[in-house]
Amino acid sequence: MAGKIKFQTPRGVKDILPKEQKYWWWLEKNFYNVFEAAGFERIILPTFESTDLFKRSMGEFTDVVSKEMYTFKDKGGNSITLRPEGTAGVARAYIQHGMQVLPKPIKLFYWAPMFRYDRPQAGRFREFWQFGLEVLGDDTPLSDALLIQALCKYYHKIGLQDVVVKINSLGTDKSRSKMVGALTKFLTGRKKDLCADCKIRLKKNPLRVLDCKLNKCQSIIEEASVILIDNLDEASKKRFTKVLEYLDEMQVCYELDPTLVRGLDYYTHTLFEVVIKGKEEMAIGGGGRYDNLVKQLGGADTACIGYAGGVERTIDALKLQQVNIPEDSKADIFVVQLGDKAKQKAIKVIDDLNGLDLRVATAIGKGTIQGQLKEANRLKVPFVLIIGDQEVHDKNVILRDMHDRSQETILDRNIVKMVSKKIEEKNISK
Ligand code: HAM
Numbered sequence: 001m002a003g004k005i006k007f008q009t010p011r012g013v014k015d016i017l018p019k020e021q022k023y024w025w026w027l028e029k030n031f032y033n034v035f036e037a038a039g040f041e042r043i044i045l046p047t048f049e050s051t052d053l054f055k056r057s058m059g060e061f062t063d064v065v066s067k068e069m070y071t072f073k074d075k076g077g078n079s080i081t082l083r084p085e086g087t088a089g090v091a092r093a094y095i096q097h098g099m100q101v102l103p104k105p106i107k108l109f110y111w112a113p114m115f116r117y118d119r120p121q122a123g124r125f126r127e128f129w130q131f132g133l134e135v136l137g138d139d140t141p142l143s144d145a146l147l148i149q150a151l152c153k154y155y156h157k158i159g160l161q162d163v164v165v166k167i168n169s170l171g172t173d174k175s176r177s178k179m180v181g182a183l184t185k186f187l188t189g190r191k192k193d194l195c196a197d198c199k200i201r202l203k204k205n206p207l208r209v210l211d212c213k214l215n216k217c218q219s220i221i222e223e224a225s226v227i228l229i230d231n232l233d234e235a236s237k238k239r240f241t242k243v244l245e246y247l248d249e250m251q252v253c254y255e256l257d258p259t260l261v262r263g264l265d266y267y268t269h270t271l272f273e274v275v276i277k278g279k280e281e282m283a284i285g286g287g288g289r290y291d292n293l294v295k296q297l298g299g300a301d302t303a304c305i306g307y308a309g310g311v312e313r314t315i316d317a318l319k320l321q322q323v324n325i326p327e328d329s330k331a332d333i334f335v336v337q338l339g340d341k342a343k344q345k346a347i348k349v350i351d352d353l354n355g356l357d358l359r360v361a362t363a364i365g366k367g368t369i370q371g372q373l374k375e376a377n378r379l380k381v382p383f384v385l386i387i388g389d390q391e392v393h394d395k396n397v398i399l400r401d402m403h404d405r406s407q408e409t410i411l412d413r414n415i416v417k418m419v420s421k422k423i424e425e426k427n428i429s430k
Helices: 018-037 051-058 063-067 087-096 141-157 173-189 196-204 206-211 215-230 234-249 311-320 340-354 369-378 389-394 412-429
Strands: 048-050 071-073 079-082 106-115 127-136 163-169 254-256 268-276 282-289 304-310 333-337 360-362 383-387 396-401 407-411
Touching: 018 106, 018 127, 018 141, 018 311, 048 051, 048 087, 051 063, 051 079, 051 087, 087 106, 087 127, 087 304, 127 141, 127 311, 141 163, 141 234, 141 268, 141 282, 141 304, 163 234, 173 196, 173 206, 173 215, 196 206, 206 215, 234 254, 234 268, 268 304, 282 311, 304 311, 333 340, 333 369, 340 360, 340 383, 340 389, 340 412, 360 369, 369 383, 383 389, 383 412, 389 396, 396 412, 407 412
Parallel strands: 163 254, 333 360, 333 383
Antiparallel strands: 048 079, 071 079, 106 127, 127 304, 163 268, 268 282, 282 304, 383 396, 396 407
16 A cells, blocks of 8 residues: 655745745835836746756856756757746847837846755745846946846835945956956966865856855955956946946945856846845845847847846845834725624625625624634724624614724615725725
């Protein structure tokens, strides 16, 4: 006889249970509010794309492409990859749908799960959610600053404190190659002190050494920062200074970080990460300019900048800072009924109220008033209508304001009129 099989989620993936939903809803709702007002439009990308798209965009020797992609052959023999991020898909969609002919800039956002075969630990999953923003077709330093400013506004709106933007510039392609040349020379001189992975990175893509988190490599990376700054060409320096000037004007809290290179190859010029300062610094998102990516994928020359925030990490930060999440009411009114006759009357009242396009809740199956009020509290309804046998006899109902606990009696014939008036007044005073 077969034993009992106990299924569990695979390592690194999770269920997002009802008790977590208030955080998810809070982030998502504010995300749409802030970024739709900033002119962004939503794009929904496919969950999987051809493997080549990610290899070409993010770079073959990045950790994401070389170690972390969920790649498989489909039944037609095509190599498919579950998206590890959204930028490559956005660039592909921009080209595929001829968006270059639309008025620029094109501002897109997404809110979607991503997949990386990462080492699971706190804030690191194999399926995780990102909210992403991509601005295509604007090369001005102001567009960098405006995106960063909008992000800070978002993080402020959701209640996060101690949010700091770490920022750096890789400059143009030319200054990037000069930088890589000088870095290779420096790192080759220190090769024996590097970790085994960095020895390989040095050979394949020296910039990736700067992503190493091991203590062994940290002091070498710090020394390397001087080389990076020295190799930024004048035009790139000027551009970067302009971005910083705008950020100063906008009073954005930022910190220069010359060792910030980020783990993906498509970046040029401005790079940034959003961190929460605290006992331990926590990165909740990152982004930067990718002026060459669209061209690299076969499209027209299109300067772009974007950002992706980790939803789980942002929620961790909200919890750590004990941010009070206001919960919306899930219904406008809750009808409590006590007794058989009351139940019958309640069904009729609910029917009448539904005609008003209100969200009417009830718990017909629950007998006690305590049980029903508990459910009303859980739904955070502003009003409760109470109907007992006495109210059936007197042809009225009791309307309770759940906020100030005041009660009034309403005649049956006035229920619809009074309830809609009360709810309208409550909505206006919000
Ligand atoms: P990324 O730095 O690879 O950038 O990821 C952005 C954010 O996603 C990270 O800062 C982190 O919050 C979250 N994240 C990444 N991996 C994991 C994981 N395994 N578990 C949980 N959260 C994770 C990008 O993806 C770029 N596409 C950002 C971008 C958009 N650049 C330009 N446009």
